[in-house]
Amino acid sequence: MEKSLWTSCLVVLLLSPTCLSITADYLITGPRDDKCAALGGICQNDNQYCTGSYFSNKCAGPVTTRCCTKNITIRDTKECKNVMIISRDSWGARRPVKVLPLKTPVGDFFLHHTDTKNCTTAKNCISIVKSIQQYHMNDKNWWDIAYSFLVGEDGHVYEGRGWKTVGSHTRGCNDKSLAASMIGNFNDVLPNAAALSSVKRLISCGVEIGRLSPNYSLFGHRDVRDTDCPGNALYKNMSSWTHFHIHGPGCP
């Protein structure tokens, strides 16, 4: 076919409304969504559940359209030197409904347990962390996973709302404290050595980076609410930790 004929055919095709919209769509979304496809992911609204990890800048459209992969890629928030905090995007956290900034440093640190199965591998811990976020957002109707951090017996800390956001972990104290939840039920047994050492390092890091006051006080959830949390065994153990109850909680 002659070159001019090709051109006129192409012009006719492009002028059809369907064709034009497909072409425009491709020009806008094609190349950028390909970056997500290359990671084996799909572009979706990041308020949705994701089986793997979330990545930014791999999808067309608004910043809330992000790449959700099938597999997990573990990334450290790099906020703390001696403990790895696995970032929200790594574990595929959904975007919070709303975020309230936390005024730091806070004076209180609360310990919880998740009262779920425990986990000794990142894969299992991430699956529990995802299901807790689903439960807190879908069933409890909270803006996000409740805790500032979660700690697994794989020795990793999992970023919840993090250092800078008000949580919904300890009613009455949320805007004055940070909280970590140990993954498992610790009424009869203690978290293993890896988890205990990670949570202690997390708390020290909070002081080092100025999010937790150097004269902070450590509490268990049961100190302010009628609950077993963080479990009998863990509560007994933490009562020998430095900073335990060094001053009363400034909340009901």
Ligand SMILES: [Zn+2]
């Ligand atoms: Zn609790």
